[in-house]
Amino acid sequence: MADTDEAAIHMPSQDASAHIEVDLSDETQDFRMLSNISFLTDGTQASIPKRGEKDFEPNPTLYQADILSASRQAMHNALAYPRVHHPKNQIIGVYAPNGPAPPTLHTSNLESIAEGSLQPDAEVPTTTAATTTTTVGNVHPDACVYIANPKSNLFKTIGQADRWNRIWLLPEEALFMLERGSLNIHWPRSEVGYDEDEEADEDESNIEDSGIPMSLQAAYAAFASRGGLNSERFSVYTGLRRLGYTITRAPGWNDDGEDATGIEDSGLEDGRKQGAGLAGIYSRFMQWLCPPSTNTALGPVAGVGFHRSYDDIYSKLSIIPWYDPTAAPQAARSPAQAPYRVVFHVYKPSTPFKKSAPPPPDFRIAVVNARAHTSVPTLSQLGALLESTPLDPPTSEKMSRQLYMRLRHGYRNVILAVVDEGVVSYLRISEAAFGKEKLYKQKALANKTQYRPKPKPKPKGR
Amino acid sequence: MASDPLLPVPISYIAGSYFLFSIDAVTYLRREHHICGVLTGTLPQIPQQNVFLGLPLKLMPEEARLLVEHGVACIVDEVKAQREGMRALREADRRKYRRELESQGAHAMRLQTNRKEQQREAALKRVDAKKTAAAKKKAAAAIAVGEAEGEGNAAHQLLPPPTVPPSYPLFAHLHAEGYYLSPGLRFGCQYLAYPGDPLRFHSHFLVVAADWDEELDLMAVVAGGRLGTGVKKGFLIGGAAQPRGDESGLGLGDAGSVRTFSVEWAGM
Numbered sequence: 001m002a003d004t005d006e007a008a009i010h011m012p013s014q015d016a017s018a019h020i021e022v023d024l025s026d027e028t029q030d031f032r033m034l035s036n037i038s039f040l041t042d043g044t045q046a047s048i049p050k051r052g053e054k055d056f057e058p059n060p061t062l063y064q065a066d067i068l069s070a071s072r073q074a075m076h077n078a079l080a081y082p083r084v085h086h087p088k089n090q091i092i093g094v095y096a097p098n099g100p101a102p103p104t105l106h107t108s109n110l111e112s113i114a115e116g117s118l119q120p121d122a123e124v125p126t127t128t129a130a131t132t133t134t135t136v137g138n139v140h141p142d143a144c145v146y147i148a149n150p151k152s153n154l155f156k157t158i159g160q161a162d163r164w165n166r167i168w169l170l171p172e173e174a175l176f177m178l179e180r181g182s183l184n185i186h187w188p189r190s191e192v193g194y195d196e197d198e199e200a201d202e203d204e205s206n207i208e209d210s211g212i213p214m215s216l217q218a219a220y221a222a223f224a225s226r227g228g229l230n231s232e233r234f235s236v237y238t239g240l241r242r243l244g245y246t247i248t249r250a251p252g253w254n255d256d257g258e259d260a261t262g263i264e265d266s267g268l269e270d271g272r273k274q275g276a277g278l279a280g281i282y283s284r285f286m287q288w289l290c291p292p293s294t295n296t297a298l299g300p301v302a303g304v305g306f307h308r309s310y311d312d313i314y315s316k317l318s319i320i321p322w323y324d325p326t327a328a329p330q331a332a333r334s335p336a337q338a339p340y341r342v343v344f345h346v347y348k349p350s351t352p353f354k355k356s357a358p359p360p361p362d363f364r365i366a367v368v369n370a371r372a373h374t375s376v377p378t379l380s381q382l383g384a385l386l387e388s389t390p391l392d393p394p395t396s397e398k399m400s401r402q403l404y405m406r407l408r409h410g411y412r413n414v415i416l417a418v419v420d421e422g423v424v425s426y427l428r429i430s431e432a433a434f435g436k437e438k439l440y441k442q443k444a445l446a447n448k449t450q451y452r453p454k455p456k457p458k459p460k461g462r
Numbered sequence: 463m464a465s466d467p468l469l470p471v472p473i474s475y476i477a478g479s480y481f482l483f484s485i486d487a488v489t490y491l492r493r494e495h496h497i498c499g500v501l502t503g504t505l506p507q508i509p510q511q512n513v514f515l516g517l518p519l520k521l522m523p524e525e526a527r528l529l530v531e532h533g534v535a536c537i538v539d540e541v542k543a544q545r546e547g548m549r550a551l552r553e554a555d556r557r558k559y560r561r562e563l564e565s566q567g568a569h570a571m572r573l574q575t576n577r578k579e580q581q582r583e584a585a586l587k588r589v590d591a592k593k594t595a596a597a598k599k600k601a602a603a604a605i606a607v608g609e610a611e612g613e614g615n616a617a618h619q620l621l622p623p624p625t626v627p628p629s630y631p632l633f634a635h636l637h638a639e640g641y642y643l644s645p646g647l648r649f650g651c652q653y654l655a656y657p658g659d660p661l662r663f664h665s666h667f668l669v670v671a672a673d674w675d676e677e678l679d680l681m682a683v684v685a686g687g688r689l690g691t692g693v694k695k696g697f698l699i700g701g702a703a704q705p706r707g708d709e710s711g712l713g714l715g716d717a718g719s720v721r722t723f724s725v726e727w728a729g730m
Binding site: 030031054055057058067071072076078079080081084176180181211215216225238242370418419421422 | 474476477478479481483485488489492493499500501502503504505506507509510511512514516517518520522540541543544545548559560563566567570571627644645646647648657658659661662663664666
């Protein structure tokens with residue numbers, strides 16, 4: 001941090017705001033900075049290198065050419081680093097091209113006798129995996145890699161277990177773990193054209209595993225377009241995973257999965273609807289007491305008569321209707337359409353996460369391909385997207401004090417991840433309710449609580 | 463040191479995107495053809511960060527098209543190639559592949575243990591933890607495998623050149639002028655134009671393409687100019703000068719007919 005501050009001092013500061021947030025991943029960084037991290041050694045420290053100095057434009061000096069070739073060499077070395085697994089504690093997954101299926105056992109095996117209850121499942125022939133999805137328990141049907149020896153911290157937030165203590169991974173999870181070198185995926189025998197006569201060789205009790213590691217390239221080919229995954233969604237998934245967030249598929253992942261989105265907010269909304277209802281009764285009572293005269297043809301908007309406080313006048317002047325996000329939607333809107341649907345639920349690293357019972361997510365993300373959708377979403381698209389998220393009013397203690405924070409937080413919010421060829425931008429969209437923030441009441445409150453003689457001239461800048 | 467890959471370099475077409483998996487191809491195309499792409503993979507040595515990313519390299523359709531037109535690359539249907547390649551794999555190849563990986567792993571383990579011993583001698587007190595490793599060199603070895611059996615049936619897995627957005631002539635023009643181009647969403651434009659390798663230089667221009675007869679909103683020009691000035695870059699707008707009536711031949715990639723204008727916010 002110290003040096004970004006320094007950099008800000010040394011830079012000609014035309015606009016201070018440009019230096020507030022320096023996101024290193026915004027621009028290509030010099031890979032020489034990475035060489036400070038020693039490879040093929042113990043990774044006790046893995047601090048992120050500092051921002052490198054760059055030149056303004058190329059000149060024909062040998063000096064510059066040398067630096068450039070050193071940078072490229074550093075990049076080459078970094079990218080050529082192999083993924084290594086210790087033979088004793090490597091995690092091996094097996095690719096299941098037909099989706100989740102119970103383990104296939106030799107019918108002559110002793111195990112099938114021991115597990116009498118499992119025998120019907122075990123009898124299922126290896127080839128008809130598609131029909132057996134129901135027997136695997138609650139594993140997602142898009143899962144396509146299983147792991148028999150799941151020993152890693154990552155499985156606290158990744159994967160789903162079946163009845164045989166195997167963990168099943170969704171395509172994006174498998175690809176992410178393979179990429180970061182935490183998983184070794186093997187080809188299944190059905191995919192590698194095994195000759196029937198050579199089954200016998202040193203078999204390790206698993207007749208599905210061919211023992212051939214899948215390359216990263218093959219894994220991309222197999223997983224990147226599987227089960228609704230596409231490269232934009234995967235960019236978002238890995239990007240957030242790398243930063244430590246927990247990220248899971250939302251019900252809106254599939255195009256036909258909108259049934260669950262309705263369920264999601266019903267529970268949260270119940271309590272608040274009642275509150276709004278009480279307020280509604282109260283306001284209706286008030287309206288009955290003093291009917292608003294919005295007819296300006298007969299006189300001033302504020303009405304003729306005695307006005308004892310400014311609040312009355314202001315409230316009578318507010319004749320423009322506004323949208324109350326807390327009110328229940330009158331008519332069911334058309335469901336959110338792709339790509340403006342929530343496809344990911346994201347949890348902060350600090351949020352305690354349980355795979356079996358995921359808490360309400362910290363963020364909801366919709367993924368948009370900037371190349372395919374070049375315009376700003378329409379109001380109906382945004383409205384449908386926001387309506388698919390639960391009510392999230394600004395209720396924290398900090399926000400109850402600060403008007404601007406409340407407006408910014410809004411009553412519903414969603415994050416749009418806009419992906420342009422691998423570059424991701426995140427936009428937070430929230431439904432602000434200006435109509436609910438009565439400025440005249442604010443002022444009255446402030447005047448009552450503390451006496452301010454005069455707003456002091458604030459020093460410019462920070 | 464980097465060795466030059468065999469030409470044409472195969473570009474993998476997976477799920478609507480264009481990927482490069484070979485580090486040699488990535489280095490070569492960057493050095494010789496000014497094609498940088500965007501690294502999208504996780505670096506296995508430091509997986510929990512987003513500053514330095516690893517293979518695969520994702521190419522824009524424009525970049526893939528340009529390389530195909532220059533004859534240095536071809537597009538391969540990777541999904542099909544992988545499936546058929548693995549199906550055609552014979553037992554002998556399989557054994558060989560495993561042995562190769564294991565020997566690479568053993569080599570890595572030796573390297574690591576050697577280095578460890580040196581470290582131990584140098585600083586006995588330092589606690590070393592760690593996994594020695596057997597290994598598997600995924601990306602690089604995979605290329606070898608892919609090529610080994612891909613050769614026979616590579617011909618019918620070639621795909622036509624990528625379809626590109628109408629901004630392609632401007633892209634090709636700037637590339638021909640020696641600029642390195644990358645997707646510009648982070649700075650709110652179509653492309654970022656770098657005067658040299660982005661590893662060492664900051665970008666100079668925010669590039670937005672327009673059709674020759676396109677009506678431009680003056681607000682967009684002002685906004686672009688201010689945006690560019692705000693991040694110390696020029697706002698560059700351009701397009702092909704003649705209507706692209708003749709799609710045949712070099713019509714699309716004809717970089718000579720492109721004109722460019724740079725806009726700066728004067729702030730008077």
